[in-house]
Amino acid sequence: xxxxxxxxxxxxxxxxxxxxxxxxxxxxxxxxxxxxxxxxxxxxxxxxxxxxxxxxxxxxxxxxxxxxxxxxxxxxxxxxxxxxxxxxxxxxxxxxxxxxxxxxxxxxxxxxxxxxxxxxxxxxxxxxxxxxxxxxxxxxxxxxxxxxxxxxxxxxxxxxxxxxxxxxxxxxxxxxxxxxxxxxxxxxxxxxxxxxxxxxxxxxxxxxxxxxxxxxxxxxxxxxxxxxxxxxxxxxxxxxxxxxxxxxxxxxxxxxxxxxxxxxxxxxxxxxxxxxxxxxxxxxxxxxxxxxxxxxxxxxxxxxxxxxxxxxxxxxxxxxxxxxxxxxxxxxxxxxxxxxxxxxxxxxxxxxxxxxxxxxxxxxxxxxxxxxxxxxxxxxxxxxxxxxxxxxxxxxxxxxxxxxxxxxxxxxxxxxxxxxxxxxxxxxxxxxxxxxxxxxxxxxxxxxxxxx
Amino acid sequence: xxxxxxxxxxxxxxxxxxxxxxxxxxxxxxxxxxxxxxxxxxxxxxxxxxxxxxxxxxxxxxxxxxxxxxxxxxxxxxxxxxxxxxxxxxxxxxxxxxxxxxxxxxxxxxxxxxxxxxxxxxxxxxxxxxxxxxxxxxxxxxxxxxxxxxxxxxxxxxxxxxxxxxxxxxxxxxxxxxxxxxxxxxxxxxxxxxxxxxxxxxxxxxxxxxxxxxxxxxxxxxxxxxxxxxxxxxxxxxxxxxxxxxxxxxxxxxxxxxxxxxxxxxxxxxxxxxxxxxxxxxxxxxxxxxxxxxxxxxxxxxxxxxxxxxxxxxx
Numbered sequence: 001x002x003x004x005x006x007x008x009x010x011x012x013x014x015x016x017x018x019x020x021x022x023x024x025x026x027x028x029x030x031x032x033x034x035x036x037x038x039x040x041x042x043x044x045x046x047x048x049x050x051x052x053x054x055x056x057x058x059x060x061x062x063x064x065x066x067x068x069x070x071x072x073x074x075x076x077x078x079x080x081x082x083x084x085x086x087x088x089x090x091x092x093x094x095x096x097x098x099x100x101x102x103x104x105x106x107x108x109x110x111x112x113x114x115x116x117x118x119x120x121x122x123x124x125x126x127x128x129x130x131x132x133x134x135x136x137x138x139x140x141x142x143x144x145x146x147x148x149x150x151x152x153x154x155x156x157x158x159x160x161x162x163x164x165x166x167x168x169x170x171x172x173x174x175x176x177x178x179x180x181x182x183x184x185x186x187x188x189x190x191x192x193x194x195x196x197x198x199x200x201x202x203x204x205x206x207x208x209x210x211x212x213x214x215x216x217x218x219x220x221x222x223x224x225x226x227x228x229x230x231x232x233x234x235x236x237x238x239x240x241x242x243x244x245x246x247x248x249x250x251x252x253x254x255x256x257x258x259x260x261x262x263x264x265x266x267x268x269x270x271x272x273x274x275x276x277x278x279x280x281x282x283x284x285x286x287x288x289x290x291x292x293x294x295x296x297x298x299x300x301x302x303x304x305x306x307x308x309x310x311x312x313x314x315x316x317x318x319x320x321x322x323x324x325x326x327x328x329x330x331x332x333x334x335x336x337x338x339x340x341x342x343x344x345x346x347x348x349x350x351x352x353x354x355x356x357x358x359x360x361x362x363x364x365x366x367x368x369x370x371x372x373x374x375x376x377x378x379x380x381x382x383x384x385x386x387x388x389x390x391x392x393x394x395x396x397x398x399x400x401x402x403x404x405x406x407x408x409x410x411x412x413x414x415x416x417x418x419x420x421x422x423x424x425x426x427x428x429x430x431x432x433x434x435x436x437x438x439x440x441x442x443x444x445x446x447x448x449x450x451x452x
Numbered sequence: 453x454x455x456x457x458x459x460x461x462x463x464x465x466x467x468x469x470x471x472x473x474x475x476x477x478x479x480x481x482x483x484x485x486x487x488x489x490x491x492x493x494x495x496x497x498x499x500x501x502x503x504x505x506x507x508x509x510x511x512x513x514x515x516x517x518x519x520x521x522x523x524x525x526x527x528x529x530x531x532x533x534x535x536x537x538x539x540x541x542x543x544x545x546x547x548x549x550x551x552x553x554x555x556x557x558x559x560x561x562x563x564x565x566x567x568x569x570x571x572x573x574x575x576x577x578x579x580x581x582x583x584x585x586x587x588x589x590x591x592x593x594x595x596x597x598x599x600x601x602x603x604x605x606x607x608x609x610x611x612x613x614x615x616x617x618x619x620x621x622x623x624x625x626x627x628x629x630x631x632x633x634x635x636x637x638x639x640x641x642x643x644x645x646x647x648x649x650x651x652x653x654x655x656x657x658x659x660x661x662x663x664x665x666x667x668x669x670x671x672x673x674x675x676x677x678x679x680x681x682x683x684x685x686x687x688x689x690x691x692x693x694x695x696x697x698x699x700x701x702x703x704x705x706x707x708x709x710x711x712x713x714x715x716x717x718x719x720x721x722x723x724x725x726x727x728x729x730x731x732x733x734x735x736x737x738x739x740x741x742x743x744x745x746x747x748x749x750x751x752x753x754x755x756x757x758x759x760x761x762x763x764x765x766x767x
Contacts, residue, residue, distance in 0.1 A: 084731045091521035108735055112520040195608065204713035206732065259607035261627050262712060323522040416733045419715035427627045443540075 039072050039332045042096040045319070046076040053357045065339050072332045081105055090114060090322075097325045098333040103138050103316045104411055106148060110140075115147045116321040121330055122146060125338045130373040138406060139318060148320035149334075150368045151341040154283035155314045155404045156214045157364075157395045158182070158304040164189050164196065164278050165302075175279075175304030175394055179219075179246050182279065182307050186256035189278035198256035200271055200280040201247060201426070204264040208422030209415025210313075214281055215243045217405050218308035223418075224408040224448060231409055233444035235418075236437040244433045248425040261426040270294050272301070281306065283315060284363040284392065291360075302391040303364060305398030314366070314404035318342075344373035347380035355384040364392040366404060410447050417443045508748075515741035532742035542743070544717050545725040549702055551633055552640075552721060556701040560641035560648070561694060567645070568652030569682070582653070589646035597710040600639045604711070626711045629718045636707045636719060644700070648693055655689040656682065688765050695758040699751055722747050 047054040062074045080100040089095040101109070109115045122128045128136075131150060139148035162172035168188040176182045186198025202208045212235075213223050221239025224231050251257045258271075269286055271277035273294020284303055290296040306312040319337055321330055340346055351361045362385030367374045389396075408414050417440050424431040483490070515532055519525035536542050571581055588596065603610045604625035612622040625635045659682065667677045683690075705723035712719040714728040722743065730740035 083735065087521055087730075087735070087737060112522075112735065114520050114522050204715065206715060208715070260605055262716070264713070412735075413733050416715045416728070419713070420717055423716060424629075427624060428629060 037071055039328050040075055041072055041098065041329055041332045041336065042075045042077060043098045043333070043336060044077045044079050044096045045100040046078045048078050054359070057353060057357075061340055065336060068339070069332075069335060072335065074336065093324075095322050097322050097329045098319050098336065099322065101148065101318055101320050103150075103314070103318070104407060106139050106318075106320060107407075107409060107411070109320060110147050114323050116323050116325045116330060117145050117147055118321055118330055118334065119145045121327075121334055124331070125334050127338050127342065127344060127369075127373060128334075130344070130369045130371050131342070132368060132370050134404070134406070135314075135316070135368050138316070139320070148318050149337050149342045150316055150318040151337075152285075152318075153314060153316040153366045153368045154285055155306075155366050155399070155402070156281055156283055156312045157306050158279055159272065159282040159286055160279040160302050160304060161272065161275065161277065161300055162302045162391065163275070163300055164192065168192055168278075172302055173394070175302060176307055177305065177309060179215075179242070179307045183246065183250055183254065183256070186250055186278060187254050190254070190256040196276055196278065197258035197271065198254075198278045199250060200257065200263065200268045200277050201422070202263050202265070202268065203419060203422035203426050204262045206412055206415035206419055207264050208420075209418030210411075211281055212240075212243060212418045212422055213407065213411075213415070214306065214313040215308075216240055217311040217313055218306045219243065220308075220310035223414060224444065231448040233441045233448065235444075236441040240437050241433055244421060244425050244436065247422070248431060248433065251426050252429045257426065262423065272296065275300075284365055284395070287363060287387070288360045298360070298387050299391070303395040305395050305402055309398065309402050311403045311405050314406060316368070342368070344369060344376040347377045348383070351380045351384040355386050358386075360387045361385050362387050362389055364396045364399065366399065413447045414444050417447070511741050511744055511748075514738060515745045516738075518736075518738050528738065532736075532738045535739060536742050536746070541717070541720060541725060545720050545722050546746075548633060548719060549704070549721045552637060552704055553698055553701045555634060555637040556640060556704075557694070557697065559637055560645055560701075561697060563641070564645045564648035564693075565652050565686075565690070567649045568656055569678070571649070571653055572656045582650070585649050586646035588643050591643070593643065593706045594710070596639065596643045597706055600642075601711060604635060626719075632712055632716070632718045636704075636711060639707050639711070640701065640704060648697070651689065651693060652686065655686050659685045688761075691761055692758065695754055695761070699754050699758070702747070702751060702754075 046058050049055050058076065062076050066072065066074055077096055081102060083105075086095070106115070128149065132153075135150045135153055136146065138150065140146050158175055160172075160175050165172040165175075165185070168185070168191070170185050170188060176185050182199060189196055189198040202211045216223060216235055216239050219239040219242055221237065221243075222234040225234040226232075247257070251261075268277065268280045268282070269290050272280065272286075273290045273296040275296075282303075287296075287298065287301050287303070290301065291298055319333075319341060321333055325333065337343075340350075353359075354361045362381050367377050369377060421436040421440050424436055425433065514525070516527060516529060517525040518528050518532075567585060571578065571585065574581060591599075604627075606612055606622065606624045606627055609625075611625065615622045623631055626632050663681050663685070664677055667681050672680065703723055704721050705727070708716070708719045708721050708724050709727065714720070714724055714732050720728070726740050726743045726747070728734070729736055729743055734740075
């Protein structure tokens with residue numbers, strides 16, 4: 001190669017190598033470390049060392065499990081599901097054998113065949129038959145094969161600041177049950193002045209679409225429906241229009257949603273922690289985060305049912321298995337999960353430990369079990385509850401009557417499209433709601449048609 | 453016996469031309485002569501091969517495949533590209549990127565030159581101003597972006613507080629479709645103009661003082677000196693920086709990603725779309741690689757122009 005050509009090539013590669021830095025990965029393979037019948041199982045979910053108490057608790061559980069199962073050697077790792085590193089870890093053979101996921105992840109991982117089918121092993125673990133079918137469905141494909149187990153389940157309600165309710169002349173024991181009520185309450189809280197924001201909502205990084213989905217469910221609407229075997233967008237109708245129109249009115253007519261928009265997950269928690277935000281749609285697990293990270297107090301926050309009440313979006317956490325895991329590892333993994341995470345017998349001990357360590361017990365969350373296991377959980381929760389149960393009474397009372405719905409297929413892609421509609425109504429005073437819904441419908445139908 | 457022509461005789465008698473050695477011999481000599489040089493380059497070349505060329509080739513291959521990193525990747529032909537060209541976001545991202553690049557040039561191309569000339573003319577506090585101009589470049593990009601997020605906050609951010617303080621209308625900055633892209637360009641320009649300024653400054657200091665003296669003797673004004681001495685002397689540097697800036701701004705990522713997100717059609721750029729395809733929305737590495745290839749082709753064209761220019765300058 002001539003020096004000119006050589007230098008040209010070099011220069012070219014130097015300058016544009018960056019574009020590929022994000023997408024190029026090599027395929028790897030994992031080896032199964034089993035010597036003398038001992039299985040080494042790599043697991044994640046270990047809390048970071050900075051959270052000393054929960055970190056130690058996890059390690060103590062690991063030690064106890066290993067004592068009960070001398071043929072299994074657990075290798076705990078920090079971290080949870082991170083979509084940005086997942087594929088690279090998988091490709092590099094660095095993915096844990098049993099790994100933590102959010103309810104938003106399984107559908108994609110199953111479709112891409114990146115997780116192991118554990119259906120044939122569940123018979124040996126009777127507790128798994130007591131998992132609520134609608135929760136287990138999150139970890140199943142359309143043929144009913146199972147790929148993981150749930151650990152926690154949440155459903156969305158209305159999180160509100162009780163102190164601001166009192167200041168604004170609203171009843172903190174009686175949060176708004178309709179969206180019209182939310183609008184009125186938001187006006188009163190904003191009227192307190194001094195930078196108070198009545199109601200907050202998301203519109204960035206897929207969180208906007210996620211909240212739109214919750215809000216349309218609350219009005220009895222749907223994001224996508226299965227029409228004779230094919231999925232179709234279903235939000236371009238009265239409920240969808242009502243969701244966007246209400247947000248637009250609150251933002252521009254009432255000015256009760258604050259100036260700052262394009263908010264994502266942590267923003268509303270931070271605003272709630274700062275005492276400036278009146279209400280937002282959230283799950284109960286936001287409360288400890290607001291308290292621990294944003295200096296709030298448990299007494300301040302109440303949780304009411306989702307306004308509208310015709311349905312709400314459910315989410316949660318669980319564990320799945322590496323597609324390359326051997327049968328021995330899958331069995332060991334199920335032993336570990338049913339020893340702790342998906343285990344009715346552990347509720348009492350875990351709740352006692354949490355209460356002793358000033359961790360919250362008794363946040364209102366839908367149970368993942370039915371029958372006897374659910375009873376065990378309820379008893380243990382009531383016994384050790386250390387957060388103000390009265391504050392969550394409105395949410396708990398309404399829980400049985402509000403159907404919990406799961407996310408639409410290809411949720412993240414659909415949320416990304418719906419983010420745009422949320423962004424526009426919150427940042428453009430002249431946004432055209434009908435046009436936004438029609439545009440989003442076209443795009444979502446394309447997504448649903450090209451499921452790959 | 454045939455009589456040899458003079459030319460043929462010369463050819464027979466002269467020793468063989470080294471340039472006409474058999475191919476293998478010539479190659480051996482070229483390698484032999486340069487063996488030491490290749491040995492010195494080996495480390496660098498190995499790094500390039502591993503961290504630049506391999507990912508590059510792998511990325512191009514990946515753009516014709518579907519890969520879940522568990523089972524073997526399978527070939528899908530041009531399906532990823534077909535999908536890409538039917539995605540309206542593909543065109544949106546390219547349009548935004550080109551608009552961003554254009555705005556960044558208008559804003560960020562002449563400002564450093566102007567600043568460099570100012571710095572060059574300074575008599576006092578030269579060192580302080582040089583550091584001040586270069587300071588933003590030393591800040592980690594994420595710090596820059598978080599700082600500007602506070603500046604731009606339409607509620608109680610710095611800019612709107614100042615604007616309303618002096619009785620001017622406030623702006624939604626990154627949150628309004630009409631001003632979002634311009635706001636991002638402002639951040640990017642502020643963060644990056646220090647480097648270009650220093651390069652211009654170095655160029656300015658390389659211009660011989662005699663040229664200015666001669667121009668002054670001929671009665672040239674300040675503007676004439678700038679136009680007839682400074683600009684011609686810096687012409688090549690200006691061209692190189694122009695191309696480098698185009699190449700850099702087309703790869704803008706952190707400003708739109710951090711300030712306006714991956715789902716905002718008003719500000720989504722090519723790099724953000726690549727990221728979105730791979731990690732946040734589609735989890736589709738084939739599609740992301742195909743998008744990367746389109747960026748590669750465009751940047752390669754600019755890079756080729758850059759290399760041609762530097763070569764013509766050297767020769």
